[in-house]
Amino acid sequence: MTTRDGVLVNMLWCVPGKVGGSEEYLVRQLLGLAELPQPHWRPTVAVARGLAEAHPELAAVAQVVEPHFDSHSRARRIAGELTWLRRHSRDAALVHHGGGTAPVMAHRPYVLTIHDLQFRTYPEYFSRLKRAYLSAVIPVSARRATVVAVPSEYVRDCVVSAYGVHEDRVMVVPHGIEPALADDVSSAADLRERYGLGEGPIIVYPAVTHPHKHHEFLLTMMRDHWTDPDLRLVLTGGDGTAEHVVRACTDSRVLRLGRVPAADRNGLLAMAEAMVFPSKYEGFGAPLIEAMTLGAPVICSDATCMPQIVGDAGLVLPLRPEAWVDALAEVAARRTELVAAGHVRARDFTSQASGAALAAVYTRALGA
Numbered sequence: 001m002t003t004r005d006g007v008l009v010n011m012l013w014c015v016p017g018k019v020g021g022s023e024e025y026l027v028r029q030l031l032g033l034a035e036l037p038q039p040h041w042r043p044t045v046a047v048a049r050g051l052a053e054a055h056p057e058l059a060a061v062a063q064v065v066e067p068h069f070d071s072h073s074r075a076r077r078i079a080g081e082l083t084w085l086r087r088h089s090r091d092a093a094l095v096h097h098g099g100g101t102a103p104v105m106a107h108r109p110y111v112l113t114i115h116d117l118q119f120r121t122y123p124e125y126f127s128r129l130k131r132a133y134l135s136a137v138i139p140v141s142a143r144r145a146t147v148v149a150v151p152s153e154y155v156r157d158c159v160v161s162a163y164g165v166h167e168d169r170v171m172v173v174p175h176g177i178e179p180a181l182a183d184d185v186s187s188a189a190d191l192r193e194r195y196g197l198g199e200g201p202i203i204v205y206p207a208v209t210h211p212h213k214h215h216e217f218l219l220t221m222m223r224d225h226w227t228d229p230d231l232r233l234v235l236t237g238g239d240g241t242a243e244h245v246v247r248a249c250t251d252s253r254v255l256r257l258g259r260v261p262a263a264d265r266n267g268l269l270a271m272a273e274a275m276v277f278p279s280k281y282e283g284f285g286a287p288l289i290e291a292m293t294l295g296a297p298v299i300c301s302d303a304t305c306m307p308q309i310v311g312d313a314g315l316v317l318p319l320r321p322e323a324w325v326d327a328l329a330e331v332a333a334r335r336t337e338l339v340a341a342g343h344v345r346a347r348d349f350t351s352q353a354s355g356a357a358l359a360a361v362y363t364r365a366l367g368a
Contacts, residue, residue: 006093007043007362009062010085013099014047015071016054017238017259020208021286022115025151025175026098027055032176032355034061041359043096046085048077074133078103094146094365101134102141109146111365113173114138116151116283117158118212125211125241139163146365149173149358151284154305171361175286176354177346181293186267195257200230201273203328204296206265206287210240214301217278217319219249225325229253233276234268236260269294274331277301278319285309289349292342297331299324313345314338 009030014023033041044063048071052064067084071077081103089095089107096111097103119126119134126134142148142163148170150156156170191197207213215235222233233254235246246256260268269275275291277300288309291298298314300306307316315330315338317323331338 006091007041007096008089008092008094009043009045009096009098010081011045011047011051011098012067012071012077012081012085013101014051016048016050018072019099020210021175021284022099023051024286025115025284026113027058028176028178028351029173029354029358030062031057031178032351032353033358034355035352036355036359041362044088044092046088094362096362097141100141101137102144106141106144108144109365110144111147111149111361112141112145113149114142114155114159116155116281117162118281118283120158120162121281122212145169147171147361149361151175152305153308155283171357171364173357173361174349174354175284175289176351177286177289177293177349178351179293179346181266181290182270182295184263184266185270185294186261186263188267188271191264191267191271195234195255197232197234197255198230200228200232202232202234202268202271203274203276204234204236204268204272205276205278206236206269206290207277207279208237208240209235209243209246211242212279212281213240213242214278214280214319215242216245217321218276219246219251219254221321221324222251222254225321226328231328234272236265236268266290266294269296272296274299274328276327277306278324279303279306280319282306282309288314289346292346295339295342297335297338298342299327299331311345313341 046065049066052059067080069076069080094109095107098113100114102110102112119131123131142165148159148165150172156172159165159170160167209215231253235256238259269291275296275298279301280303282304285306288298298310300310300316301319302316310316315327
């Protein structure tokens with residue numbers, strides 16, 4: 001049989017604009033799944049209200065169903081999974097829970113995507129209630145899953161070690177970036193004028209201002225080491241719980257743009273001297289591959305999965321200021337080499353490759 005109609009994907013947790021990179025991860029995966037020649041997969045996707053409007057491309061490749069309830073409330077969403085989602089799951093051959101947890105008495109077999117286990121590494125970044133919830137629900141969800149999908153080998157090792165899930169049941173489905181990303185790019189001249197970037201070099205950090213993203217590291221670098229008066233540090237992405245750290249910065253060379261249109265985000269990366277990424281924790285770090293696709297040299301930390309993802313296609317540095325002092329000069333001297341290496345590296349992380357990995361997970365789960 002070449003057509004699978006019986007896969008239901010649970011994205012009720014995915015409130016658009018509120019869950020970070022996991023939103024793009026699942027959407028791009030499903031788009032990549034649809035690109036595969038055989039077998040043809042067209043899952044039904046149960047989406048949080050507003051997600052279909054935010055990603056109209058999803059409806060072109062999947063049947064989208066939206067509940068009557070709002071997923072902004074975790075309690076309401078959990079109740080909805082136990083009732084509304086359960087009814088929609090009755091005839092499914094396989095359910096894919098994309099948010100790291102599965103409801104009590106979940107339809108089986110099911111696939112569970114675990115994006116990361118940051119709450120174990122940095123519990124201080126989570127409320128007591130959320131830590132308690134994740135600590136109670138994720139281990140049970142993982143052990144009951146037919147297959148656990150993770151974005152990187154780093155997260156795979158963490159899941160196997162933390163929860164005793166057999167390594168054969170944990171499969172990597174990497175992030176996938178569309179090569180056409182480079183076709184949707186605002187011009188440098190337009191961006192400089194609209195955002196007041198000046199005529200000098202810019203470096204870009206596209207990240208929600210959550211504590212683990214470590215924006216204060218870059219603010220310190222700008223204050224103490226990267227003192228070129230024409231340099232601009234451009235910060236894009238939504239407001240997180242550490243937004244106050246950025247807002248307190250008085251350096252006029254630091255520009256906090258917030259969420260910007262996709263074409264502007266792409267254009268900023270394409271014109272950047274470098275994409276700087278001092279995150280302390282990533283399950284994958286999709287902006288690393290986005291930057292490579294768009295021709296921005298990457299400077300990132302050596303934490304968690306990032307050395308695995310970047311390889312030798314960027315500068316992977318310890319999170320110490322002295323290790324980053326000369327990084328901008330180095331990428332300037334090696335720009336041609338790093339851009340070329342980044343383009344090659346990005347070819348391993350296309351949306352179609354991600355979709356193929358997801359298809360392998362579904363095949364394994366349905367054959368278990």
